[in-house]
Amino acid sequence: MEEVVEEQKDRERSKPDDVANMWPRTLNRAQSFLAQPSHWGPYPQLRARTLLRRRRGLPPLNRGYQTPDTEIGDRQAVYERMMTTEVLPAHYDALPSLSEAKASLRALAMQTTPNLQYVPEEEQLKVMGGGTSSVVEGILNTTNVLMGSGLLALPYATKCAGGYGGAIAILSVASAATLFTAKLLGRELERRGARGFPDLAFYVFGRRGRVAVAVGLYFDLFMCLVLFLIMGGANLAALLEVVGGSTAWVPTPNGCVWILAALLAPATAFDDLTALAKFSAVGTVATVMLVVVVAGMALFCDDDDDDDDDDDDAASPVAFAPTDASRALALGLVLYCFAGHALFPSIYYSLQNPKEQWDVVVDVSYAIVLAASSVVACAGYALFGDQVSDQISVDVDAIDETTGALCCGFIAVSAVSKFALELQPLALGIEELLVDDDDDVDLKDPRCPRPFFRANRAVILRAGLLALSLASALSLPGFAVVDSLLGAIFATLISIIFPCAVSLAAGTTTIPTRIACYATILLGALFGALGTWGSWSEATAR
Template identity: 30%
Template sequence: MKLDEEYGLDRRIGFETDDEENQAERAYQNDDNDDTDSDIVLPSRNASIDLNSPSWPQTYRKSMDMYTSVTPPPSLSFLTGTSFKKISDSFLTSPYKRSHPTLPDSSFNKPLITATSLDNEEVPPSTLPSKLSTSSYSSLSFNELPSPQQCSYAQSVLNAINVLCGIGLLTTPYALKEGGWSSLLLLFVMGIICCYTGILLKQCLDSSPELKTYPDIGQAAFGVTGRILIAIILYMDLYSTCVEFLIMMSDNLSALFPDTHMDFAGFHLDSHQIFAITATLIIIPTVWLQDLSLLSYVSAGGIVTSVLLVLCLLWSGVIDKIGFHPSGTALNLAGLPVTVGLFGFCFGSHSVFPNIYSSMKQPSKFPSVLIISFVASVLIYAGVAICGFLMFGDSTESQYTLNMPKKFVASKIAAWTTVLCPFTKYALTITPVAFSIEELLPLAQQRSYSVSIIIRTVLVISTLVVALSVPYFESVTALIGSLLVMLVSIILPAACYLTILHGRLSKMQVAVCIFIVIAGVLCAIVGTYSAIASIADKMG
């Protein structure tokens, strides 16, 4: 490759990208340019990397694409029998197969960010065909994963809102109670910062057409070490979310059936433990599915779920005459660290933003997609926080559905919605973690469906053990928000942006990013300490 002399060797980054589609694209390029391109690999400015195989994880993008579709895949039709046969056949009957053809070594020698791409402030996404040949695409082929589709502007907005409006919605009244009315300002500030850092991720992706995922960005900024660390953080976030699902389901089922208990083999199980175990037993078969397209379609109704929960809350306050009663303090400094973690948890969707960006028909409109989705999400969060706190005051629980009187129909609808929604999301959330572990196995075990079942079953059971050991929804949520979300949504985007685009940023841009990193680190330290102390107190 010919380098532009004005940038020199330090602007050349030569290491492998992360997902199989990118590898196939580079192989496609090499087939056309073998006569003109040499195989020279120059060292990264971060580290000298010389790997013979692509870096872990390779399955991240394909597994995360399941979160970025508000429409069913073209192959899924509810009006034909074939779709149901496809789903039924995928359940413990289809062999778990992956093919691993070897891509040309030269495909891994091309730099992730070239000097040419660094010439331009904005580099458009790759213009290679989005649908590659079967041989190129089969590097890591998973039957579970729908093919990525190009999304319209409206679909992209819905996708972004869908991933932003999650289970954090239930905790906002409690967060407001802990921090006081002035903490609402913190919600808006965090929304603005997270929206800005989402745009920073887009700028990082634009620095090279080869960048497609968050781990790609981490590798471009900090080498393979950065890629692996970011991937681990992202997978920890997904895993901990699954733990939250189990705690949330057991809490709400316990509220619906509070007198449930069991004595078995000398052990006494209360309602929380019984329902956590029951939910796990029901969830386990869903993670065995080979085709998750139906779950992906159903879970895309997260916006509908959020709207339904909001309507149930308003119905209880107005129609069921619970009423709105002003209470609370202006600012509670003692509870502010908890509020930071809970509000932070609401904006932990940055791991999916690169997928949404890559799937857009018009990627240049991604900043406006983020702005619209963040404005909508912040308004929803603030509205629920205010209404819930006015309704339940100082008795507000960690999930406002636990406060709603169960004698009302709206309360039962809200509780069952909170219970059923995680059933569709759990398998989609744990699957990327399972894939990442399977990648580390020898090739023979990677092709074994029984090994895949064992890994996924063990993962689910492990989340049950954690949920039973630390069944404190608000504390676990605050810990995730303070530690993992602060890293993924605030600290790392700004740090990667500074590293990848250094030398081309204004002093103001550098100052803003440094401020964001410092503020994120301080919030992470204070919030994490507070959450861990709270868990320790409750367990002690």
């Protein structure tokens, strides 16, 4: 208890941006948090801030899950104090609802620390950047999360699935399964008060579950970085080919990946990427443009006006016999379009009344995403048939060079901005593991051991992640393989299996819901196994 009181005094004396005081307390709090019991009630929070804030000013993370360096304010010390006296477990077990648990914890906190200021829950949400979004804003945010780079490969997935029927069937099943788990996730967030996937895993599966989920999310981020490099390289090569008018001087897609890596290298030296975050809106523009362009070309382009026999052959489907491996590859490609559940907690808590609004938000969002995905999948395959590429954007210039150049340019810029932004949480999560108790020394002191590494740790780490992503992008065989792997492994685990497992572990679901959860888990496991096999077969074939 003396250590807790001393830590609370240190917190009051220190400044949030003072790295000399923050790093040891960040490490100690992370270790204390991971060492807590597996089953514990939600504790009240004053505010949530990221402690990894240098003097240069790191922006707080807001990606639907939190690194273990989250500060929860003075109430964490109160909670630890109550845990040591064993007041909370016995009291919490007798509480029938989350609202009563929160009220009881608030009363206990006030009794333990009389001068502790209570901040209402709605104010906590405002501090965290949420709690003010309407239903329409929630729908826009959810749709933007789901409609990403996965749309590019849907016409190729239609080809692999054997035609329109197979693609629509896979889209419908994947959409229904992930919509069901999205609603389950909303109920568990409301019941447990968790702020993200690692918190849910800790509530249900304990410390190891939290670590496993965090590692999975970080690895998913890394694979997304690889995907962005491959996607940006292919679209940059297509853009340069259109602009140059000749392929003699245009680098290959792998050469363009090197160019993108060189452009991204300066971003590793900056912690504050607020200006670059504005360019992430280009991704939304590129997605909407892609849907409109592909649908419009499929409706209004007349193949009879083209006298070139080669172009006629390219625009009409040729004989293609889909195999079991190609159909399995299509599963992973489609599943990636619905792999946004890791960001759903942020959207959930941003709503004004999430308990009543969440189901409406996901219902409408999934209807929009399913319609847009079906349009892109069918229209893209109708335009290019079995000659379609694994990224439909690089094929558009064959019909209209100006439109194709615009699509490729927007997607390339979107890939660069998303890479730099998603590199940030991954680097912070790994950087925390490199923190030790001596980080409060003066970095300018020549007697400080390893001063260069400590002063430049963030830059070195980000540069290393960029180099590793570049090597992976150059070694992997293509966009479709990485896209399908992400869908088969991470979409099934994070977006299908995990929400069902959390709901079953709670033990409060009805019998029909439990049956649906078991069936969804089996379906997700089957899709994951088949999609992984299809991706491996495609990789070896290339």
